[in-house]
Amino acid sequence: MTDTPESTRMNMIQAINSAMDVMMDRDPDIVVMGEDVGYFGGVFRATAGLQSKYGKTRVFDTPITECGIIGVAVGMGAYGLRPVPEIQFADYIYPALDQLVSEAARLRYRSAGEFTAPITVRSPFGGGIFGGQTHSQSPEGIFTHVSGIKTVIPSTPYDAKGLLIAAIEDNDPTIFFEPKRIYNGPFDGHWDRPTQNWSQHPAGDVPTGYYKIELGKAKVVRPGEALTILAYGTMVHVALSVIAEAGVDAEVIDLRTLVPLDIETIEASVQKTGRCMIVHEATRTSGFGAELSALVQERCFYHLEAPIERVTGFDTPYPHSLEWAYFPGPVRIGEALKKIMKDA
Amino acid sequence: MASDRVPAHLKPNLPPLSLYVPEPKFRPGDTVDFTQVAIPAAGETRRPDTADRADSFTDLAYQMVRVLDENGQAVGPWNPRLSPDMLRAMLRSMALVRAFDERMFRAQRQGKTSFYMKCTGEEAVAVAAAFALDYEDMCFPSYRQQGLLIARGWSMVDMMNQIYSNTADRLHGKQLPIMYSVKEAGFFSISGNLATQYPQAVGWAMASAAKGDTRIAATWCGEGSTAEGDFHSACTFASVYRAPVIFNVVNNQWAISSFSGFAGAESTTFAARAVGYGIAGLRVDGNDALAVYAATAWAAERARTNQGPTLIEHFTYRAEGHSTSDDPGQYRSAGEPTAWPLGDPIARLKDHLIAIGEWDEERHAAQDKDLAEQVKAAQKEAEANGVLGHGLHQPLDSLFDGVFEEMPWHLREQQAQMIAEETASGRPWARK
Numbered sequence: 001m002t003d004t005p006e007s008t009r010m011n012m013i014q015a016i017n018s019a020m021d022v023m024m025d026r027d028p029d030i031v032v033m034g035e036d037v038g039y040f041g042g043v044f045r046a047t048a049g050l051q052s053k054y055g056k057t058r059v060f061d062t063p064i065t066e067c068g069i070i071g072v073a074v075g076m077g078a079y080g081l082r083p084v085p086e087i088q089f090a091d092y093i094y095p096a097l098d099q100l101v102s103e104a105a106r107l108r109y110r111s112a113g114e115f116t117a118p119i120t121v122r123s124p125f126g127g128g129i130f131g132g133q134t135h136s137q138s139p140e141g142i143f144t145h146v147s148g149i150k151t152v153i154p155s156t157p158y159d160a161k162g163l164l165i166a167a168i169e170d171n172d173p174t175i176f177f178e179p180k181r182i183y184n185g186p187f188d189g190h191w192d193r194p195t196q197n198w199s200q201h202p203a204g205d206v207p208t209g210y211y212k213i214e215l216g217k218a219k220v221v222r223p224g225e226a227l228t229i230l231a232y233g234t235m236v237h238v239a240l241s242v243i244a245e246a247g248v249d250a251e252v253i254d255l256r257t258l259v260p261l262d263i264e265t266i267e268a269s270v271q272k273t274g275r276c277m278i279v280h281e282a283t284r285t286s287g288f289g290a291e292l293s294a295l296v297q298e299r300c301f302y303h304l305e306a307p308i309e310r311v312t313g314f315d316t317p318y319p320h321s322l323e324w325a326y327f328p329g330p331v332r333i334g335e336a337l338k339k340i341m342k343d344a
Numbered sequence: 345m346a347s348d349r350v351p352a353h354l355k356p357n358l359p360p361l362s363l364y365v366p367e368p369k370f371r372p373g374d375t376v377d378f379t380q381v382a383i384p385a386a387g388e389t390r391r392p393d394t395a396d397r398a399d400s401f402t403d404l405a406y407q408m409v410r411v412l413d414e415n416g417q418a419v420g421p422w423n424p425r426l427s428p429d430m431l432r433a434m435l436r437s438m439a440l441v442r443a444f445d446e447r448m449f450r451a452q453r454q455g456k457t458s459f460y461m462k463c464t465g466e467e468a469v470a471v472a473a474a475f476a477l478d479y480e481d482m483c484f485p486s487y488r489q490q491g492l493l494i495a496r497g498w499s500m501v502d503m504m505n506q507i508y509s510n511t512a513d514r515l516h517g518k519q520l521p522i523m524y525s526v527k528e529a530g531f532f533s534i535s536g537n538l539a540t541q542y543p544q545a546v547g548w549a550m551a552s553a554a555k556g557d558t559r560i561a562a563t564w565c566g567e568g569s570t571a572e573g574d575f576h577s578a579c580t581f582a583s584v585y586r587a588p589v590i591f592n593v594v595n596n597q598w599a600i601s602s603f604s605g606f607a608g609a610e611s612t613t614f615a616a617r618a619v620g621y622g623i624a625g626l627r628v629d630g631n632d633a634l635a636v637y638a639a640t641a642w643a644a645e646r647a648r649t650n651q652g653p654t655l656i657e658h659f660t661y662r663a664e665g666h667s668t669s670d671d672p673g674q675y676r677s678a679g680e681p682t683a684w685p686l687g688d689p690i691a692r693l694k695d696h697l698i699a700i701g702e703w704d705e706e707r708h709a710a711q712d713k714d715l716a717e718q719v720k721a722a723q724k725e726a727e728a729n730g731v732l733g734h735g736l737h738q739p740l741d742s743l744f745d746g747v748f749e750e751m752p753w754h755l756r757e758q759q760a761q762m763i764a765e766e767t768a769s770g771r772p773w774a775r776k
Contacts, residue, residue, distance in 0.1 A: 031554070057554040063584055068543045068577030075484070075547025075561075078532060081554075083547075095573065102537045103544070109746040111525035111533035112515045116749070148747050171749045216752065260752030 010206040011198045012183045015157035016046050016122070019164035020084060022210050024054050027082060030168065032059045034069060034086030034122075043088055044124055044183060066092055070099035070121065074107065077117045084168055090125035090177060091137045104173040105148035120167045120174045125153075126234055126281050127318050128181035128191065128327055136318035138233075138282035143175045144258045144291065150174040150215060151258040155182065155236040156203030159256060162213030170215060179233035189238035189329040218262035220269070224251035227275035227340055230266060230292055232256065235279045235328070242333045248341065250277075258288055266292075267299050274305040275340050281328060284312040306343065309336040366605030368676065376679035383685050386413035386632075387420025394645040398624040398652070405615035405625035408659060411634035412692050416699030422638040424476075428702040434475055434633055435693045435703070436711060437495040438467040442690060443715045444490070444500060447723055448507055452521075452668045456731040457507050459521045463488045465663030465681065468633040468689035469594050470564070471495045476640035477562060482552075484532045484545035484563035487522055488594065498529045500719060504726035510737045512729040517738045518746065538569040542578035542591065549582070549589035549647075560647040562590040562640075567614050567657075568599025568607045579621040579655070586652035590643045593617075593655065594630065596662035601675035618655035630660030631686040633693045659686065740766060 010018060024030045032047055032054075038061040041048030051059040062069050066087055073083040087093045093100075104117035127136030143151045152167050152174055154160035160178065167174040181187050185197035198204030222240060226249040231239045236254045243250040251269050255261065270276045276296045278289040289310045296308055311328045319326050370376050389409050392401040411418050418425075426434075445462040452460040463470065470491030477483070483492050493503060502514060506524055509517035515525060525533035532548075535541060545563035552559050569575060570593055582589050593614045597604050607614070618625025624646060628639045636658060643654035661684040665672045697703030730737045744751060744759045751759070 031551075063577070063580045065573075065577040065580060067573050068546075068581050071540060071543025071574055071577060072547035072550060072581055075544035075549070076551040077547075078544065079482075079548045079551035079555075081551045098537060098574070099540060099543070103535060103540050107533060108749070110515070110519045110523070110535075111527075112518055113746055114514075114525050114527040115533050150748075260748075260754065263753060 006209065007205050007207045009199050009204050010157045010161075011185070011204065012154070012157045012160050012178065013044055013046050015161040015206045016164055016178065017048060017050070018206065018208065019161040019168070020047065020050060021053070023165055023168045024050065024058065026210065029080060030058070030082045030084060031076060032084045032086070033062050033073070035062055035064055035088045037061060037086050042086065044180065046122070047086065066094075066096035067099055070096040070104065070119075073119045074099060074103050074117050077119055078115050082118050082168065084120045084122060087121060087123040089135050090123045090139050091134045093123055093139065097142075100143070100149065100173070100175075101146050105146050108172070109148060116171055117173045118171045120164070120170070120176055122164070122176045122178060124180035124183075125177040126179045126181055127323060128187065128234065130320065130323060131318070132320040133317040136323070138177075138280065138313070140175070140177055140258060141282055141286060141288045144288050148172070150260065151177070152215060152256065153177045153179065153233045153258065154256065155179065155233050155254050156186075156201070157198050157206050158203040159213055159219070159254075161206055162211050163215065163256060165210065166212040166215050169212065174215070177233070181234045182237060186237040187234055188241035189333070190241070191324050191329070213256070215257045216260040216262055218256055218265040219254045220251060220265065221254045222250065222252040224249040225273060226250055226344065227277060228253060228266070228269040228273045229277045229279060230255060231279040232258065233281070235281055238329060239279050239333060242330045242337065245330070246334060246337055248337060261295075263295065263299070266296065270296050270300040271303045274303050275344070276300070276304070277309040277311060277336055277340055279311045279328060279333060281313050283315045284310065285315050287312055306340045309340045311336045366603070366610055368603035368605065370677035370680060372673060372675070372677060374677045374679075376677050376683040378683050378685045381685055384408045384410065386410040387423075389420070389422065391421035391642070394642055394649065394651060398618070398622055402619045402625070405619050405627055406613055408627050408629055409635045409639050410629040410632055411638060412632045412696055416692070416695035418634055418696060422635060424634055424638040424641060426634070426637065428697070428700070430475065431693065431697055432703065434471060434637070435690065435697060436715070437471045437474075437491065438633065438690050438693065439712060440715050440719070441467045441471060441491045441494045443712070443719045444494065444503075447719045448504070449668065451507070451723065451731075455733070456727070457509070457521050458732055459668055460507065461487050461522050461667045462664050463490060465684070465688060466594060466596055466630065466660050467491055468636050468693070469592070469630050469658045469660060472633040472636035473562065473592065473640045476637045477644060478559070480530060480559050481644070482530045482532065482545070482548050482559060482561045484541035484548070484561060485534060486538070486541065486564045486566060486569070486594070487534055487536070488566070489564050490522065490524075493524060493526060493529060493531055496529045496531070498526055498531075500722040501725045504723060505729055508726060508729070508731045510726065510730035510732070512726070513737070516742060516745070521732075539565045539572035539574040539578075541565070542574050543581060545589050546578045546581045546587045549587040550585050553585070553588055558648065560588040560590070560644060562592065564592040564594055566599055567593055567595040567597075567604050567609065568602060570614055570617060571607050579617065579623065582653035583621040583623050586650065588647035588650070589653045590640065590647060591653060591655040593657045594660060595657050596660050598662045598666070598672070598676065600666040600670055603676075613657060615655060615657035623652060624654040625657070626654065627657045627659060629686055630658030631689040631692060633689055634696070661686070
């Protein structure tokens with residue numbers, strides 16, 4: 001799994017921090033920038049210690065303008081640097097859309113490769129933390145719709161570090177969404193139960209040195225025969241917990257990278273199980289689940305024994321007090337499970 | 345409408361509000377009179393030391409740096425005292441840009457390409473800046489700074505190949521005509537989205553500073569684009585990190601059909617935007633090549649000595665349409681270009697050279713003829729590589745190249761689909 005024998009327990013924040021640390025040490029062209037990321041080390045502490053180690057010209061606070069942060073990152077990329085900007089919450093990424101969609105994602109194509117944007121945009125996303133509508137959204141579907149940009153979402157500390165290193169080394173712009181609900185530990189979807197932390201989870205054992213997980217490769221986190229569940233981020237853990245409680249032998253696939261997607265792993269699994277459930281926290285209409293559903297239907301139609309189920313957040317803004325009514329938790333997944341397994 | 349829930353005796357007796365919507369002074373058919381445009385005399389505006397604090401010369405944001413006077417003499421503290429050879433080289437570049445524009449505009453009208461944009465009347469803005477910057481400095485232009493490439497000696501044939509999206513197009517037919525990208529000449533890929541290049545130029549400049557490099561960045565946008573958020577993000581970043589960057593605002597009075605009032609010109613100058621950000625601001629006669637040169641050289645010196653950014657408003661006039669897609673006769677008076685009080689930049693530099701005895705009308709006419717021939721020859725050479733719409737100039741499957749460094753499966757699949765469609769349909773595309 002790794003070329004580094006040494007490993008230690010890390011939560012997802014520490015793993016992400018370690019990825020940047022390892023990469024900044026290896027490559028003097030990597031810079032980290034964003035609101036509050038410098039002296040303070042980020043509102044989630046993901047960049048803690050980096051400024052004191054690598055200096056203010058490589059790790060620095062920025063003005064509060066997401067458009068400016070990404071625009072500046074594109075210019076730094078054109079110079080030859082490899083910027084890793086942080087957008088403090090995914091909900092704040094919209095002012096940067098033009099710079100991401102029309103500039104970073106299109107620069108290689110429009111300049112026939114003269115200029116590229118080797119940028120990794122880190123941003124905490126997703127809800128379940130009582131963040132209300134401006135600290136909880138899952139906008140990955142906006143970016144998967146954009147040609148020229150990659151979208152990566154880890155679900156464990158081990159994957160977070162390996163994927164972030166791969167994203168930073170990648171020469172194309174990558175959106176790296178960090179599921180903030182599981183920064184400290186996996187979440188089983190039961191908000192009323194005690195939280196777990198990564199120290200008890202095998203994927204909380206993270207090599208201290210360099211390793212990477214290839215982008216575009218999903219992971220079968222639980223092999224099974226009864227149905228295939230496609231999920232990413234927080235929802236991987238929720239799905240695992242629901243099927244364990246229901247005693248269903250599901251194959252759970254953690255997509256890890258949405259674009260480029262690991263279609264082979266998905267196809268092989270659905271063709272084996274004949275059933276497919278897609279779970280994401282983002283709103284339903286035109287969500288990434290719609291794309292997954294279409295792909296599975298196109299490629300596995302004659303293997304399907306039941307309609308594909310999509311379990312998602314509702315098409316509302318992310319609510320505050322009714323957060324758990326929005327969240328596609330154990331009840332919603334459980335109902336979908338009954339439906340898809342009805343004739344099994 | 346006042347709310348009916350408020351009892352009548354509590355309603356204040358206030359006049360109704362009215363919304364102000366700007367309107368340009370002259371519309372089609374109007375007689376143009378530009379006497380209200382305040383033009384300070386050449387040589388009048390002071391020149392601060394490049395080490396002075398930006399807040400010590402905020403008055404310059406409301407004046408106008410001018411060097412060439414009405415008699416064709418270079419006067420005042422901003423006179424860059426350029427050699428006659430340099431002046432002639434600048435004049436030649438500007439005239440070449442105009443000849444190039446004429447030819448390519450006509451090529452679009454002849455159906456050889458889809459789109460073109462001239463910079464007629466604004467040649468000094470890009471050409472004089474290119475002469476004042478180092479060749480190694482990085483330019484983040486908008487779509488009307490073709491003068492940078494011409495002045496840097498870049499191949500016209502190469503530019504035309506891009507305009508024609510032909511077999512030799514360095515951008516492989518992927519980008520709209522005139523949206524050049526020439527890394528070798530320090531010319532960043534032009535975007536059609538406005539002012540996006542502003543924060544990018546700041547990022548490049550910050551990177552250069554962070555690396556202890558000596559190169560600086562310069563960027564251009566129109567006065568209309570200063571309304572974009574990117575412009576203000578860029579100014580904030582540049583101010584905060586004292587980035588070695590030159591912001592050029594080309595105030596050519598018109599953004600397609602919207603006059604500069606829709607970007608705020610009725611209330612203040614564009615150079616004054618610098619004041620709020622605490623960065624150096626200059627307002628320059630954009631039709632005076634010597635003023636543009638002097639202001640750029642001054643700003644470059646500030647940038648090179650870690651004095652930070654400068655914003656230069658180039659007060660000029662877009663003498664022709666926005667692009668091949670609009671007819672300015674539909675929205676502004678046809679009398680404006682000839683009435684423009686700052687004249688024509690090429691004529692003014694020519695008159696200066698003649699006034700100092702370094703040029704004459706005969707040489708100028710001969711040069712124009714020679715440049716037109718050079719452009720014509722370049723066009724012939726470029727057209728040998730094809731023109732848009734006449735044949736397939738790029739392999740069909742190259743459509744998918746460069747979306748990513750490596751092509752993912754979904755693009756490979758779509759590429760195979762496209763080739764299968766072509767085969768099945770028997771279309772006359774000749775695969776290469």
